[in-house]
Amino acid sequence: MENQDLLEALDFLDPGTLTYEEWTIVGMGLKQAGYPVTSWEQWSARDGGRYHRGECARKWGSFRGNPNPVTENSIFKLARDHGWGGPAGHALDWNDVIDAPAAKTEGRVVDPHWLDMQELAIPAEWDPADQLVRYLQALFEPEEHVAYVTESYLRDDRYAPTKGCWDRTAGQLIEELRHYHDIHAVVGDCSPEAGAWICFNPVDGSGRSNDNVTDYRYALVECDNMELEKQQAIIRQLELPCAALVYSGGKSLHAIVRVGAPDYAEYRKRVDYLYTVCQKNGLTLDQQNRNPSRLSRMPGIVRGGKKQYLLATNLGKACWEEWRDWVEACTDDLPDTECMADVWGALPPLADPLIENVLRKGHKLLLAGPSKAGKSFALIELCICIAEGKPWLGRFNCAQGKVLYINLELDRASCLHRFKDVYDALGYPPDHVGSIDVWNLRGASVPMDKLAPRLIRRAAKKGYLAVVLDPIYKVITGDENSADQMAKFCNQFDLVCRELDCAVIYCHHHSKGLQGGKKSMDRASGSGVFARDPDAMLDMTELTPTDAIREQLHNKAACAACRELLDAHGHANAYSQDDACSRSRMLEIAKEHLGLADLRALDAAIAERKKRADSMTAWRIEGTLREFARFEPVNLWFDYPIHKLDTGLLEDLQPDIDYKAMGSRGAARRWGDKEKVSKNKSAELRTAFEACTMDGAVTVYALAEYMDLKPDTVRRRLKADGGFWVDGANVGLKEPGSRG
Structure with a gap:
């Protein structure tokens, strides 16, 4: 069954503007979508200059399948990249990639819905010689040589130019045109069907190749897949610095744009920039026109009964630099400045806290720590505390609301069981478990620049207070040690915050080695951007409990086991509050009130609790906050699967220091x-x-x-x-x- 949307996208694409690779992508996409080779043949034939009968069929046979095949979505993407707005009423599939709302108009100056379109001003009466004189005066100095072609030949049912002439200067041509007042008497006769061509950059008088160009002054902008009036409107509204604008006598206008490059390398860069801006603003350009020696249509010549007409000279901005600065100013998407006096008496309200004294709603939080610190469990705890409106880590009160947890690392079953285990360990009834959504993306994650727009689309109307990504190494785009690349990566979090009006919370790992000798914000792996970008950074460092602290844990474990068994057998009044803190005293009381079998059970319970105490790891959380005052470090025990506040045992411990990594520091390095x-x-x-x-x-x-x-x-x-x-x-x- 035919896909009308695909046919519409294909009809929009002009094969003459595509590279060979893009032309091949169209063929593979059509074959994968179930279309016959004739559909590719008919479409390719629109490019009369490059189409050769039978070539599509031969290439078609080489498309034999691929584990990751090119599909019709690639054709849609090509069409959109070339300015196609999509079919009317097109419903996006869940797997479609769309631009985020802020990115839809990125780099766009011209709104295609508000074009000031006017008819081309081509009069019935004209002066062909004067047309060419004005053109030459606008583009060339009198002493510069001009290359042009009036002779042509048929090639694949299409007229192509010959080598042409390049032996006269602009001054000589202008003088002869004014003398004879007959354009053909000066440049020669041409086929009335083919027309004539002219090179818009000056040459050295010995040829018209790139090597003969003496000044990289102009570039050609040509688009032939939309109405002429629309082309003209975009060119004018885009303020292109045109030395001349010529109607080709066919389907396109030729804008001769000032680029003023000092050399060929810079010319290529400026033409790439020019073509990119034009593309973003709806002009799908012929990519073959990039060369500085490219021919354009000569004004003053009749072609196929239509005039190759000079519509205007000196349009738009005066020069390349002025135009580029104007484009950059129009597309930087930055807010306007504002005067403090205007808002002094009515300052905007601050966002409410999401995590009390740590993070505001709509802001970003990074949780950093080494491997096996329980970061994922801490984030799951946070999700539950936001959903239930409970304190996180027993310390930080949370606003209540909906939260999305994006699982990038665990399989689905393990992730869901973790939520259940953490709920049970925290002792919270799941009264608001419906406020937690989980998006399991293990094996399906994509880089953050691709994930952000999909996330925004799916979460747009869910009303989340927070989106939690765990962990971010799965979606990092670029080199994590590059400040520039990581700044762009972190900007995706700002995009999500802004578009969803929610907080973004994510975790990242420490660099290798002991972290005690570093500041908390310097411990995260990779560029310092990670630590400096979020509004709140919480850093987890491991503490090494002393044997004395472990013994205290053993004492508490034994006391707790005794209390539990005594209470279960109705002897809760047999011990006092002071007794409950002494292992030896509780064991004596247990021997007095429990039988031999119960004492054996007590020994097993104590051993089990000691084993669990030995498995607990100690951690310290320090905060670097942008909106709130720094809080005192928080000491925690990770008692799988949750973190519990320390009661003071860890207060005097310090993280281990890697002195070798710190370098030579004399006595400090040797003794600490x-x-x-x-x-x-x-x-x-x-x-x-x-x-x-x-x-x-x-x-x-x-x-x-x-x-x-x-x-x-x-x-x-x-x-x-x-x-x-x-x-x-x-x-x-x-x-x-x-x-x-």
């Missing part, structure tokens, strides 16, 4: 920060002392066993600390203010 080291040792002593008091009097030997040190080492530390007294083997805390 003595003040911090001393503080850590003091904290370890107090933690060990507190743990040992649970078993009665504290001795040097008990501390040594607890800290896994030699007794003499413990004695030296106690003496250096100054906060303890040592009497033989016994150890105690000095009273505040005591000297002995």
Whole structure:
């Protein structure tokens, strides 16, 4: 069945404006869509200069399939790239790629819906010789040689120019035209069907190839697949710096545009820029016209009964630089400046917080951390806390609303089970689980510049407060160490924020090595753009708990197991609040009230809880915030599958430092920060002392066993600390203010 939209797109495309590769894409797309080779033949025949009978059929046979075939969507893309606006009432498929709303008019100066179209001013009476004189005066200096062609021959049912002439200057031609007042007496006769051609750049008088061009002054803009009046309107409204505008006597206008390039390399760059701007503004140009020695239509000649007519000279901007600056100013999409006095008395309201004292609605947040820090679980926790309106990480209150989680790494089942596991671990009833949407894109993710418009389209009317992308390395476009490329990548997040009026939250990994010696915002891998672009950056660094801290966790685990079993057997009144903090005391109470079987179960429960405590990892979150004051670092335990606030055990720990990576820093490199080291040792002593008091009097030997040190080492530390007294083997805390 014929696809009318495809036929409309194909009809819009002019084969004469396409490259060989694009022409091949059309053929492959038609074959994949089920069309016969004749459809490609008939379309290709529109380019009489390059079409050869039988070539399509031979090429068609080489299209034998591909794992990633070219489809009809490629034809649609080609057509849109050449200015096609799409069929009326065209409904986009879910897999169609569309431009984001802000990008639809990117680079466009002319609105095709508001063209000031006027008829071409070609009078019935004209002066052919004067036409060419005016043209030569507009383009050339009197001493410059001009190349032109009046003789032609038939090639594949189409007239083609011969080599032509180049032995006279513009001044000589003008003088002869004024003398004879007969254009053919000066340039020679030409076929009334073929017309005549002229080279718009001066040559050296010995030929008309690129090598003969003496000044890269002009470029040719020609479009022959739309109404002449529309071509003229776009050329004029685009303010092209035209030295001359000529009606070709056929389907197109020829705009001779000033580019003023100093050399061929710069000429190519400027023509590429010119053609790109024209393309974005609806002029689908003949790509073969890029050469500086290209021929254009000579005004003052009749071709096929129609006049090759000079419509105007000196149109638009005065020069290339002025035009380019004007285009850039019109297309930079930047807002206007505003005077502070105008808004001083009525400042716009700030966006409400999404995460209290961390992130506002509509802003960006980056969560950075090393591998296995539980970043994905932290983001899932955040999604749940936004949906349920609960504090995140037990610390940061969240506004309640809808959230979209874009899963780029996990398979669908694992991702959905994670949400269930985190809900259960947090202990929240799923009252608002319907406020969480999940978009599973593992194996189907695309770079962020392609994902952003698809995301905007799908989420446009969902009312999300936040979109969470996890993780971004799956969608990074370009080199993550390139500031320029990463700035463009991060701009996609701004686009999503602006178009969906929501926050964008994403995570990224740390660079390799220990991170303790770095500032929090310098730990993320790749360019510093990652840390400096978001409005809030939260960085997770791992802490290494001491043996004393692990022992405290074991103590808590044993106490919790005892409480749970005693409560289950109706002995909740058998222990006090102080008892519940002492492992030895709780074990004594358990032996008093529980039977042998229950005590065996208690041993198993304690062992299981210790094992879980040993699997917990310690983390510190630091914030770099743009809208709020910096908060004190938050210490957490990752107790799979959620993060729990630390109760003070981790307060004195510092992240490990990679001194080799920091380079040579004398004593700091060899020994670290003595003040911090001393503080850590003091904290370890107090933690060990507190743990040992649970078993009665504290001795040097008990501390040594607890800290896994030699007794003499413990004695030296106690003496250096100054906060303890040592009497033989016994150890105690000095009273505040005591000297002995």
